[in-house]
Amino acid sequence: MSRSHRSVIPGFGLSLGLTITYLSLIVLLPLSAAFIKTSGLTWEEFKTAVFSPRVLASYRISFLASFAAASLNCVFGLIVAWVLVRYPFPGRRVVDALVDLPFALPTAVAGIALTALYAPNGWLGHWLDPIWSSFVHKLADVFPFVDWVGLLGAKLAFDRPGIFIALTFIGLPFVVRTLQPIIEELEPEFEEASASLGANRWQTITRVIFPQLLPALITGFAMAFARALGEYGSVVFISGNMPMRTEITPLLIITKLEQYDYAGATAIAVVMLVASFTLLLIINLLQKWSRRHHAV
Amino acid sequence: MSIIARNITKTFGAYTALNDVSLDVPEGKLVALLGPSGSGKTTLLRIIAGLEFSDPGSGRIDFHGTDVTDIPAGKRGVGFVFQHYALFRHMTVAQNIAFGLTVQPRRERQSAEQIQARVKELLKLIQLDDLGARYPTQLSGGQRQRVALARALAVQPKVLLLDEPFGALDARVRKDLRRWLRQFQREIGITTVFVTHDQEEALELADQVVVMNNAKIEQVGTPQEVYDQPASPFVIEFLGNVNRFAALGHPLPGAGPDVIYVRPHDVDIQRHYEGEHGVRVRVQHVFSAGNYGRVALVRLDNGDTIDAELSRVRLKELGLAAGDEAHVVFRHIRLFPAGAFVERDVAADDATPAVVDAGRDI
Numbered sequence: 001m002s003r004s005h006r007s008v009i010p011g012f013g014l015s016l017g018l019t020i021t022y023l024s025l026i027v028l029l030p031l032s033a034a035f036i037k038t039s040g041l042t043w044e045e046f047k048t049a050v051f052s053p054r055v056l057a058s059y060r061i062s063f064l065a066s067f068a069a070a071s072l073n074c075v076f077g078l079i080v081a082w083v084l085v086r087y088p089f090p091g092r093r094v095v096d097a098l099v100d101l102p103f104a105l106p107t108a109v110a111g112i113a114l115t116a117l118y119a120p121n122g123w124l125g126h127w128l129d130p131i132w133s134s135f136v137h138k139l140a141d142v143f144p145f146v147d148w149v150g151l152l153g154a155k156l157a158f159d160r161p162g163i164f165i166a167l168t169f170i171g172l173p174f175v176v177r178t179l180q181p182i183i184e185e186l187e188p189e190f191e192e193a194s195a196s197l198g199a200n201r202w203q204t205i206t207r208v209i210f211p212q213l214l215p216a217l218i219t220g221f222a223m224a225f226a227r228a229l230g231e232y233g234s235v236v237f238i239s240g241n242m243p244m245r246t247e248i249t250p251l252l253i254i255t256k257l258e259q260y261d262y263a264g265a266t267a268i269a270v271v272m273l274v275a276s277f278t279l280l281l282i283i284n285l286l287q288k289w290s291r292r293h294h295a296v
Numbered sequence: 297m298s299i300i301a302r303n304i305t306k307t308f309g310a311y312t313a314l315n316d317v318s319l320d321v322p323e324g325k326l327v328a329l330l331g332p333s334g335s336g337k338t339t340l341l342r343i344i345a346g347l348e349f350s351d352p353g354s355g356r357i358d359f360h361g362t363d364v365t366d367i368p369a370g371k372r373g374v375g376f377v378f379q380h381y382a383l384f385r386h387m388t389v390a391q392n393i394a395f396g397l398t399v400q401p402r403r404e405r406q407s408a409e410q411i412q413a414r415v416k417e418l419l420k421l422i423q424l425d426d427l428g429a430r431y432p433t434q435l436s437g438g439q440r441q442r443v444a445l446a447r448a449l450a451v452q453p454k455v456l457l458l459d460e461p462f463g464a465l466d467a468r469v470r471k472d473l474r475r476w477l478r479q480f481q482r483e484i485g486i487t488t489v490f491v492t493h494d495q496e497e498a499l500e501l502a503d504q505v506v507v508m509n510n511a512k513i514e515q516v517g518t519p520q521e522v523y524d525q526p527a528s529p530f531v532i533e534f535l536g537n538v539n540r541f542a543a544l545g546h547p548l549p550g551a552g553p554d555v556i557y558v559r560p561h562d563v564d565i566q567r568h569y570e571g572e573h574g575v576r577v578r579v580q581h582v583f584s585a586g587n588y589g590r591v592a593l594v595r596l597d598n599g600d601t602i603d604a605e606l607s608r609v610r611l612k613e614l615g616l617a618a619g620d621e622a623h624v625v626f627r628h629i630r631l632f633p634a635g636a637f638v639e640r641d642v643a644a645d646d647a648t649p650a651v652v653d654a655g656r657d658i
Binding site for chain 1 (some may be wrong): 386
C-alpha cells in the first residue's frame with residue numbers, strides 16, 4: 001500500500017482476509033452444504049419435497065405469523081424503546097434488563113412458559129380465550145371480506161395465535177435494541193423546532209420524529225422477522241403442531257430429519273433460505289431508501 | 297414588536313437559572329444576551345420563546361403589550377434558531393423551510409404554489425437559490441445556519457430568537473455570517489434577540505447588550521456604554537482583556553481593598569519617565585499583528601504582569617525588546633470598591649495613583 005493511503009489502523013489486507021475466511025467457515029460453507037445436499041435430488045423429487053400441500057401450508061403460516069409478529073413488535077417495541085429512553089421512572093433499569101430476556105432464555109423454556117400461561121386452563125388463557133374469540137368475531141363482522149386465516153374459533157394456545165404469541169415474544173428485543181440508540185440521539189431540539197414552527201403534537205410525531213426513526217425501525221423489523229422465521233423451540237410447544245394448520249416450516253424440517261430424509265429437509269431449508277434472503281434484500285433496499293438523505 | 301419580560305425566575309431543582317430578571321427589548325432592535333455559560337442567558341431566551349416557562353407564580357412576558365406568558369412557542373409568533381440548527385435531516389432544504397407553512401391548520405394554510413413561491417423567495421434571501429433540493433447533511437455549517445434562519449422566518453414571526461447562532465462555525469464563516477445577519481436584520485427590521493458568550497460578537501453586532509452573570513442581569517446598554525462604563529467588575533472583566541490590581545488603603549469604610557482595572561490600551565509605555573506615577577517594569581514579550589502591538593510586562597516591584605496594547609507606530613518608536621526595562625503610566629483606570637458594586641470613576645489622564653498595592657497578588 002502506498003504511503004499516502006496509510007490509515008490509523010493498519011492491516012486492511014489481513015482483516016479482509018480474516019473476514020472472508022471467517023464468514024466462509026461460519027456462514028457460507030454450511031449454507032452451500034445445504035444447496036449441495038439438495039442438488040442430489042431430481043427435479044421431481046425436489047418438487048414433491050418442497051411443494052407438497054403440507055409444506056406449502058407451513059410456508060404460509062411461517063411467513064404470515066413472522067410478519068405479523070414483527071409488525072406488532074414494531075408498534076410496541078417503538079413505544080417501549082421511547083419510554084425507556086425518554087422517561088426516567090423508578091425501576092427503569094430493571095425493565096430495560098427485562099427486554100433482553102427473550103434473547104437469553106432458552107427458547108424451549110419460553111415455549112413451555114407461554115404454553116402454560118395461554119393454555120385454555122392457564123392463568124391468562126382461561127379468561128383471555130373468550131375475549132379473544134369474541135374480538136375476532138367482531139372484527140370478522142366488520143371486515144367480512146378479509147381472509148381470517150383460520151383465526152375464527154381458534155384458541156390462543158395450541159393453535160395459530162399461539163405461534164404468533166411465541167414469535168412476538170422472541171422478536172421484541174430486536175426492535176427495542178435497534179431503536180434505543182437512535183432515540184437517544186434524537187435531540188429534543190427537533191421536537192422544539194417543530195413546535196416553535198407551529199406544528200401540533202401529532203404533526204411533530206408523524207412528520208419529524210417518526211421519519212427519523214423509520215430506518216432503525218425497518219432494521220428492527222427485519223431482524224425480528226428473520227429471527228421469527230427460523231424460530232423453532234418456543235413455537236413447537238404452543239402451536240399444537242397440527243398438519244396443514246399450525247406446522248411451521250422449521251418443524252417440518254425437523255420432522256423430515258427424524259425420518260432420515262436429509263435431502264428433503266435441506267430442500268425445504270433451501271427454499272426457506274432463498275425466500276428469506278429475498279425478503280431481507282427487499283427490506284434492506286427499503287431501509288436504504290428511508291436513509292436516502294444520509295447519502296452525500 | 298417589543299418584548300417585555302418582568303420578574304422572571306426559573307429554577308431547575310436546586311439550581312437557579314434565572315433570579316428575578318426583567319428585560320425590555322425595544323421594537324426592531326438587535327439585542328445580545330451576553331454572559332458566560334451557566335449565566336442563564338439561554339434559559340431567558342427559551343422563556344421568551346415559550347420553549348420553557350418561568351416558575352409558577354413568577355414573571356410575565358409581554359409581546360407588544362399582549363401577555364403571552366402562558367402561550368406555547370408555536371402560537372407566540374416567534375422564530376427560533378437553535379444552536380445546532382435542528383434541521384430535519386429527512387427533509388430537503390426546501391421542505392425544511394416550508395415546514396412551518398405546511399403544518400398550519402388547513403383553513404389558514406397557503407396553497408402549495410404560494411408556499412413554493414415563499415420558499416423560493418427565502419432561498420434567494422439566504423443566497424442559497426440552487427440548493428433547495430439538497431439535504432441538510434450536504435450543506436456546510438454556514439449554509440445550514442442560514443437554512444435554519446430561513447425556516448424560522450418562513451412563518452413570518454414577529455420576533456426572531458437565536459441561540460448561539462455562530463457558536464458552531466469556524467472563525468471566518470462566523471465573521472461573514474455576522475455581517476450578513478446584521479445587514480439582514482436592518483433590512484427587515486425584525487426585533488431580534490440572540491444569545492452569545494462571545495463579547496466581540498455582542499459588541500460588534502448588537503444595538504443593545506445585556507450582560508448576564510449568575511442568573512442575573514449585570515448591565516444593559518449600548519455596546520459603547522457597557523464597554524466604556526461597565527457597571528460592575530464582572531462586566532469590565534468579561535468585556536475584553538483587562539489588567540486587574542488591588543488598590544492600597546480603604547477608601548470606603550468597611551470594605552476590603554478596592555480593585556483597579558486598566559484596559560491594555562490604556563497602558564502607556566515610556567522609556568524614560570520623570571513623573572511620580574510611573575511604574576517600573578521589565579518587558580517580557582513583544583508581539584505585533586495588524587495595527588496593534590501587544591506587550592507583556594512584569595512589574596519590578598511585585599512581579600504582577602501587565603498587558604499593554606499600543607499602536608504599531610508607537611511600538612516602533614519605543615523599539616522595545618524582551619528584557620528591556622521601562623516605565624508604564626496608566627491613562628485611564630477604573631476603580632471598584634471591593635465587596636460593593638459601586639462605581640467610582642477616578643480616571644484622569646496621566647494619573648497612576650500611588651494607591652496601587654505593591655503586595656497583593658491577584
